[in-house]
Amino acid sequence: MPIKVDIVTRDRRLVSDEVDMITLPGSAGQMGILRGHAPLLSTLEIGEVVLHKGNDVRYIAIGGGVVEVRPDKVIVLAESAEDADEIDEARAAAARDRARQSLEENPPRDRKLQIEASLQRNTLRLKVARRRSNRPARPGPSFEDSPN
Numbered sequence: 515m516p517i518k519v520d521i522v523t524r525d526r527r528l529v530s531d532e533v534d535m536i537t538l539p540g541s542a543g544q545m546g547i548l549r550g551h552a553p554l555l556s557t558l559e560i561g562e563v564v565l566h567k568g569n570d571v572r573y574i575a576i577g578g579g580v581v582e583v584r585p586d587k588v589i590v591l592a593e594s595a596e597d598a599d600e601i602d603e604a605r606a607a608a609a610r611d612r613a614r615q616s617l618e619e620n621p622p623r624d625r626k627l628q629i630e631a632s633l634q635r636n637t638l639r640l641k642v643a644r645r646r647s648n649r650p651a652r653p654g655p656s657f658e659d660s661p662n
């Protein structure tokens with residue numbers, strides 16, 4: 515039995531779907547949620563959300579947030595959320611490099627925390643963007659499997 519999943523940010527609803535399983539970057543560690551899970555509220559870290567639906571796997575980078583789990587529904591309110599397919603890798607790499615550069619300039623503590631979070635978000639974006647090519651192939655024999 516599937517579980518309903520909504521992933522929203524201030525700007526948009528990125529996901530409204532039914533999935534077999536969702537994994538989330540909980541503050542106390544990675545959480546795997548199936549239908550029938552006990553209700554809970556948790557904060558989320560900057561990390562990867564993975565939606566499993568049949569043979570399909572969807573990867574999403576989130577910039578932290580909160581999750582409410584109910585037995586039949588998961589609601590994620592994310593600070594930012596991007597699908598692997600929509601991540602602009604050049605933009606993420608540039609932001610990551612800017613953050614690294616800024617850290618070398620010995621910023622004050624508050625600023626340093628912000629920059630470290632930006633570094634983490636953009637390093638994550640690059641990791642999640644690479645998942646694109648790992649998506650399962652469509653059903654049918656692959657080129658390598660073909661006898662010719």
Ligand code: ATP
Nearest residue numbers: 594595596600601602603605606609632635636639
């Ligand atoms: P930075 O890490 O550079 O400070 P940020 O994480 O604060 O960036 P913003 O510039 O505030 O990101 O992002 C504005 C919007 O753009 C958000 O909706 C975010 O999801 C999206 N976004 C940020 N970086 C990327 C990216 N590399 N590819 C696609 N969307 C992105």
